[in-house]
Amino acid sequence: MIQQLVDHVLAVIKESVKAITTESLNSIIRIINGVSALLLALLPGNAKILEGIHGWELRPTFRGPRLPRWMENGASSFNQFIYELSVDSDNSSFEYSSSGEEDSDRCECPPSPASYSSRASDAAYTKFNRHQMNWIQYILLWILLPIKFMLRIPLRLLRLSYFVVSKALHVSREKRPPHLHAYKRVQSLKEHFIHRATDRRRGVVEDLHLGIEICIESIFDVLHKTAHLVLSPSKAFGALFSLFSSHGNGVKESRNSVEDAPTEKITNYESLNTDARTCQDVITDLGYPYEAIKVITADGYIILLERIPRRDARKAVFLQHGVFDSSMGWVSNGVVGSPAFAAYDQGYDVYLGNFRGLVSREHVNKNISSRQYWKYSVNEHGTEDIPAMIEKIHQVKTAELKLSTPDTEDKIDGDQPYKLCAISHSLGGAAMIMYIVTRRIEEKSHRLSRLVLLSPAGFHDDSNIVFSAAEILLSIMAPILSRVVPAFYIPTRFFRMLVFKLARDLHNLPAVGGLVQTLMSYVVGGDSSNWVGVLGLPHYNMNDMPGVSFRVALHLAQIKRVGRFRMFNYGSASANRKAYGSPEPLDLGEHYGLIDIPVDLVAGHKDKVIRPSMVKRHYRLMKNAGLNVSYNQFEYAHLDFTFSHREELLSYVMSRLLLVDPNSKHQANQMVAKSERNKQGEASK
Structure with missing residues (x-):
């Protein structure tokens, strides 16, 4: 009676404690969200800024697995074949599961993108049940640990009891009616695919809720066990005696069961509940092939060239990202919204470049200091990184095409049997122009056939007051800041993890997210890109992330100050003469006439980072130099060129690439060779 009362x-x-703490935390969060909503209403121009954001809404978000944009928008015209195939496989897998066949687990094709939105709630429910069992085991571990310290139970016995209860939970989950097995297998496949393709992060607020609940459960479980020990000591000592007596046999049985258990390969994408997927994970999860190529630059930097390979293709495309970005930007919108997948679906061999500048600091010198690693400017991006990657592409493609067609000796373009086009965004566009101009000055082949520049950097004199203030500060304080701040990045794993978790909270708290979005838009002059959404992308993870060296920022400030697209100014005539052969840095804009391939320039009407007037300046200089150049403008902001699903932009970029026909000369040579063989055959007859 006393035990029941206790x-x-x-x-x-x-x-009561759980309800009070939970409601207190919720009240604090509601106050923060309410104050943010008040500030957001008072800030001028916030509605105009938020109006152009694709996928951003000031409302509570769906708490279940959040479907990515490519699942909600349907199939792209560039991926219609894959879409139709997945629809057929989805229908067949559903018929298979409903019939209850035992071999239904052989279904390997994931469902179509259009089928996910109607079954998201089912997948969320299945995922919740599985995670609920996992958290029961997790809470059990928290309960056993305090008991161990109180009663000084041996650690081996603690592990044994945890294993027995975990095994019991596992057996209870396995006991289900036989006719549901086939259906559950197909459902688990669908849930597995959705889980790998959706958001895996948990925010700081969610971690607080969960941590407080686990802490309260652990404390009261300890109090509960203590009360039982005090009120019924005979039963407690009897239970302990039985546990100690069966200790030896239990350990042996547990070891045997662990040894006999089948091993399962587990891919850990969730490090402390942050999305730690890489570009490789995104590509392979969506069913595309992948290849990673390590490239070493002439000055010893190790950079990653990633590939979606078509080894026998005679047309290739090289995509280069901009500042604070990586190759993830070209695949972040999934199958139907990403330039990389669109190009692959059109038959291209796709290469994704990555600039130097990661927190991991990959270099041939393993002991390189942080100051020495970050000692580079835009010069090194254009004269070291891009040449190394394009030469590696040339080596790979030449070797593969030679193996696939060993009897052919014709070349498509000079000394290469393929056509290579380049698509670049922002800083990548400026580096690509620098690469072509410097290679032509050095009388070396740049191996490119066409250049598509999306909002390219290079001219920045037409910019907002924040950029102007930053340019003045960097120019004046450069000698001091260069020694204190070698680069701009988040230095520790803890703070990177905190930023990613806060990014999830910004999605769950619409007013706070809108306030942060508005403030960031003010900093960049009113650009309506989805800055909050970009913060949550997987390439900004706690293990590694792209950074920007101080010299790159100083280089851009120099370009803005002089109003010309020049290479880096080393600060003295002697240093510049050593690097360029003249007391002044090389003016790239004056050498646009050396560019010998077609160039397509694309600007964004809502782009406040690199305004259309600056892209038009590139166009005028190229046009005056006699280049084959085109200019187009869309109603986009700066990040919309990579991080938003824009079918119109994808159509335009693909139309530019298709202007380069890699097989025209090859087919003509084949026809000539065929006619000659026919003539020789007729003569022999």
Whole structure:
């Protein structure tokens, strides 16, 4: 009777404490969100800024698995074949599961993108049940640890009891009616695919809720066990005696069961509940092939060239990202919204470049200091990184095409049997122009056939007051800041993890997210890109992330100050003469006439980072130099060129690439060779 009374009292107190703490935390969060909503309403121009954001809404978000944009928008015209194939496989897998066949687990094709939105709730429910069992085991571990310290139970016995209860939970989950097995297998396949393709992060607020609940459960479970020990010591000592007596046999049985258990390969994408997927994970999860190529630059930097390979293709495309970005930007919108997948679906061999500048600091010198690693400017991007990657592409493609067609000796373009086009965004566009101009000055082949520049950097004199203030500060304080701040990045794993978790909270708290979005838009002059959404992308993870060296920022400030697209100014005539052969840095804009391939320039009407007037300046200089150049403008902001699903932009970029026909000369040579063989055959007859 006393034990039941104590149990009821403890249960009531526990639930009361949980309710009070949960509601207190929710009240604090609501106050923060309300104050943010008030500030957001008072800030001028916030509605105009938020109006152009694709996928951003000031409302509570769906708490279940959040479907990515490519699942909600349907199939792209560039991926119609894959879409139709997945629809057929989805229908067949559903018929298979409903019939209850035993071999239904052989279904390997994931469902179509259009089928996910109607079954998201089912997948969320299945995922919740599985995670609920996992958290029961997790809470059990928290309960056993305090008991171990109180009663000084050996660690081996603690592990044994944890294993027995975990095994019991596992067996209870396995006991289900036989006719549901086939259906559950197909459902688990669907849930697995959705889980790998959706958001895996948990925010700081969610971690607080979960941590507080686990802490309260652990404390009251300890109090509950202690009360039982005090009120019924005979039963407690009897249970302990039975546990100690069966200790030896239990350990042996547990070891045997662990040894006999089948091993399963587990891919850990969730490090502390942050999305730690890489570009490789995104590509392979969507069913595309992948290849990673390590490239070493002439000055010893190790950079990653990633590939979606078509080894026998005679047309290739090289995509280069901009500042604070990586190759992830070209695949972040999934199958139907990403330039990389669109190009691959059109038959291209796709290469994704990555600039130097990661927190991991990959270099041939393993002991390189942080100051020495970050000692580079835009010069090194254009004269070291891009040449190394394009030469590696040339080596790979030449070797593969030679193996696939060993009897052919014709070349498509000079000394290469393929056509290579380049698509670049922002800083990548400026580096690509620098690469072509410097290679032509050095009388070396740049191996490119066409250049598509999306909002390219290079001219920045037409910019907002924040950029102007930053340019003045960097120019004046450069000698001091260069020694204190070698680069701009988040230095520790803890703070990177905190930023990613806060990014999830910004999605769950619409007013706070809108306030942050508005403030960031003010900093960049009113650009309506989805800055909050970009913060949550997987390439900004706690293990590694792209950074920007101080010299790159100083180089851009120099370009803005002089109003010309020049290479880096080393600060003295002697240093410039050593690097360029003249006391002044090389003016790239004056050498646009050396560019000998077609160039397509694309600007964004809502782009406030690199305004259309600056892209038009590139166009005028190229046009005056006699280049084959085109100019187009869309109603986009700066990040919309990579991080938003824009079918119109994809159509335009693909139309530019298709202007380069890699097989025209090859087919003509084949026809000539065929006619000659026919003539020789007729003569022999």
